[in-house]
Amino acid sequence: MKGKKLKSSGGLDAPKDNKEFKRPRREITALQPKAVMPELQQPPDRISVAASLNGEDPEAGKADGDADLALVDDLSDEKSRIRREAVQPKQLPRTLKQKPGWEEEEEDTSDADKTAKTAKTKVKRSRKPLVDEDEDEDDLNGAADADQNSAVLNMSLARPPKPKAMQTPSGVKSSAPNKSRRSAPSRGGSNNHETASAASRKAASPPVAQRPEKITLEQAVTVQEFANILAVSETDIIKLLFSKGIAINITETLDFNNIKLVCQELGVELETVERKSGAEKTEVISEEDLDYLQHRPPVVTIMGHVDHGKTTLLDAIRETKVAQGEAGGITQHIGAYHVDVEHNGAMQQVVFLDTPGHEAFTAMRARGAKVTDIAVLVVAADDGVRPQTIEAISHAKAAGVPIVVAINKIDKEAANPERVKQELTEHGLVSEEWGGETIMVPVSAIKRENLDHLLEMLLLVSEVADLEANPDRLAKGTVIEANLDKTRGPVATLLVQNGTLRVGDIIVAGSVFGRVRAMIDDRGERVEVAGPSFAVEVLGLKEVPAAGDEFEVYENERDASALATQRTEAKRQSRIAQGRVSLSALSARVQEGELKELNLIIKADVQGSLEAIVNALKKLPQKEVQLKLLMAAPGEVTETDVDLAAASDAVLIGFNTALAAGARQAADQAGVDIREYNIIYNLLDDIQAAMEGLLEPELVEEHLGEVEVRAVFPVGRSKVAGCYVLSGKVIRNCKVRVHRKNELVFEGALDSLKRMKEDSKEVNTGFECGIGIDRFNDWIEGDIIEAYRMTTKRRTLSV
Known part of the structure; x- marks a missing residue:
């Protein structure tokens, strides 16, 4: 009966060949788990086990085993020993798989005991009570089906075939599976391989950045950017500045003083690069153009103080009514116009740029001087030299362009051209009549007097200047004006200074690129070509460029896109450097109550007007009320602008622009205040008034009068003073001070007045x-009572 069980278990009857032995075991485990599991859990024959462990043939010892079995069973100690040796039937295949010459090494006693206890525990947990030895296999299957959970548990305990990757190499001796797994890697050289890989990774790792000895900066940088330049951590810079009493964060922009301080502490030499003047004239003629230069028309910029007649003079020359279209008679943005002039019996062209004269448009005057060939300085004969006149002179001199003075309004009774010449002499402009080099022409724009003489002088100066360009190259020039048209998209007025601009050209204007889809001249006509000195409106740019940006035509779109991306990043750095107050410092001051904010969203007709408004707003005092410009862009006011204003509690300003469909209704529903302006001065006045409205009112002490105590009357536990009003008046609940012999004895509120x-x-x-x-x-x-009260007074912005 025991031999039958040993045969059914597939243990000792299997041949010693490893492959043949493993196949039936895998089939039994996979296909017949319920019938096999009890058999696998049944202890094998102890004599067969002993014979197998001693290297003898199991079949040869079966006959003697039956006779000796009864004697062995009487010996309890022998029975316990055999049971401990046979408690791990799953390890028998491992023993049989070894070669005939295999010898077992000594194993650590503690590891062996632990393994035996673990195996014994598993057997006890999975062993089921066996029925009579004569029970057949069908009964076993029925018992297994009766308890499905037990079968699943037994199957989980069945030992699967050992993966080949985990088998002990034949050339390695091992006393236990754990030993073989631990010793195999060291024998096989895996540790050496890992060590070599680690060394290779360490050698391939990038070297640590070294701190530079010298750095060069053109603009301010953030703490994070500065740390990357110096190859130090941001924390080190923050701690260093904090030790000097300067609190910053990682995203804050460092000014040059703080940058210099950090460099001194770290022993790094700092070199700064001076920015070029904004009025420096653009050089657009390269050496390759020298052999192909041709004469080009002059670009004339009309400059001067506000209301001195610049636009009226240009209107008289063009014989149009441009001035009537300007709000309040004030030029809001640069206009570029072509004028045909007869000179020496031939028609010649002159390009005029009309720049605003009032204070807010300083940048536009500088831009006009930057691209001009001749500057016409208009001075009113009845007003003389004014602040913007002096500024225009400085812009023209900085750009290195000749100046022709037009003394306007000579038809007025208060006109005094000689006084104007005298005042101009004080600023370095001496008339030719007085021995100088400056041409001065008295004119009357309204009556059109001496206009031909002025044009003759302009053409004469242009001939002396020998103005030339190469029309056979790709165009280069400057953006005079730009705006966002609701039907045409981004529109830019470009002045071609060299080369020829054609429809279809790929241009880069500042940080914006695009393909020219159409060109329109100053008369509203479409043109296909624009040569040197001509200004045209261009359609097809991806975005609205900034007025004053230089543009250039490129042969392929890939180069244009790469350059535009590079300039966008440079523009971002410049915008960071120009930040007046960091966001963190601004937020802290707002929370502390030291600073209030006025959020603004500005939409203007053109980029130049927007630029002037932003520059003018920067000049407003902002010590206690900070202007926060959420968005400033050309174009009409849209519903999106209204949504942004509603979300940020901002004032929406439209300058010389219209409201898109639905914008007004959306503003009314959201409670957004939309302010529309045509004159920049009105806009600035209202913004300043709004800023002053955010200021806390100032408490001012108002003196009421003086009262003398002439008698004292006891009333219950208190006393009442009988008084006489010496001056002014006394009112109920006012503040009082009680003086006695020039000493203050009490200060408080008056409670009752009868x-x-x-x-x-x-x-x-x-x-x-x-x-x-x-x-x-x-x-x-004799006490003197001083009566007063505290009143609030509206405060004004202080510088």
Whole structure:
């Protein structure tokens, strides 16, 4: 019966060949788990086990085993020993798989005991009570089906075939599976391989950045960017500045003083690069153009103080009514116009740029001087030299362009051209009549007097300047104006300074690129070609460029896109450097109550107007109220702008622009305040008034009068002072100070005021009254009571 069980278990009857032995075991485990599991859990024959462990043939010892079995069973100690040796039937295949010459090594006692206890525990947990030895296989299957959970558990305990990757190499001796797994890697050289890989990774790792000895900066940088330049951590820079009493964060922009301080502490030499002047004239002629230069028309910029007649003069020359279209008679943005002039019997062209004259448009005047060939300085004969006149002179001199003075309004009774010449002499402009080199022409724009003489002088100066360009190359020039048109998209007025601009060209204007889809001249006509010195409106740019940006035509779109991306990043760095107050510092001051904010969203007709408004707003005092410009862009006011204003509690300003469909209704529903302006001065005045409205009102002490105590009357536990009003008046609940012999003995509020035993609101000079103060009863005749009250006063912005 025992031999039958050993055969069914597939243990000792299997041949010693490893492959043949493993196949039936895998089939039994996979296909017949319920019938096999009890058999695998049944202890094998102890004599067969002993024979197998001693290297003998199991079949040869079966006959003697039956006879000796009864004797062995009587010996309890022998029975326990055999049971401990046979408690791990799953390890028998491992023993049989070894070669005939295999010898077992000594194993650590503690590891062996632990393994035996673990295996014994598993067997006890999975062993089921066996029925009579004569029970057949069908009964076993029925018992297994009766308890499905037990079968699943037994299957989980069945040992699967050992993966080949985990088998002990034939050339390695091992006393236990754990030993073989631990020793195999060291024998096989895996540790050496890992060590070599680690060394290779360490050698391939990038070297640590070294701190530079010298750095060069053109603009301010953030803490994070500065740390990357110096190859130090941001924390080190923050700690260093904090030790000097400067609190910053990682995203804050460092000014040059802080950058210099950090460099000194770290021993790094700092070199700064000076920015070029904004009025420096653009050089657009390269060496390759010298052999192909041709004469080009002059670009003339009309400059001067506000209301001195610049636009009227240009209108007289062009014989159009441009001035009537300007709000308030003030030029809002640069206009570029072509004028045909007869000179020496031939028609020649002159390009005029009309720049605004009032203070807010300083940058536009500088831009006009930058691209001009001749500057016409308009000075009113009845007003003389004004602040913007002086500024225009400085811009023209900085750009290195010749100046022709047009003394306008000579038709007025108060005109005094000689006084104007005298004032101009003080600024380095001496008339030719007085021995100087500056051409000065008296004109009257309204009556069109001496206009031909002025044009003759302009063409004469252009001939002397020898203006040339190469029309056979790709175009280069400057953006004069730009705006966002609701139907045409981004529109830019470009002045071609060299080369020829054609429809279809790929251009880069500042940080914006695009393909020219159409060109329109100053007369509203479409043109296909624009040569040197001509200004045209261009359609097809991806975005609205900034007025004053240089543009250039490129042969392929890939190069244009790469350059535009590079300039966008440079523009971002410049915008960071120009930040007046960091966001973190601004937020801290707002939370502390030291600073209030006025959020603004500005939409203007063109980029130049927007630029002027932003520059003018920067000049407003912002010590206590900070202007926060959420968005400033050309174009009409849209519903998106209204949504942004509603979300940020901002004032929406539209300058010389229209409201898109639905914008007004959306603003009314959201409660957004939309302010529309045509004159920049009105806009600035309202913004300043709004900023002053955010200021906390100032408390001012207002003196009311003086009262003398002439008698003291006890009333219950308190006392009442009988008084006489010496000057002014005294009112109920006002503030009082009680003086006694030039000493202040009490300061507080007046609680009761009576006149002839009746409560009174106020008592004027020359009348008697009774005064009672709850917290003061120490009245003495002769005390002087000073009556006053605190009033609020509207504050104004302080520089």
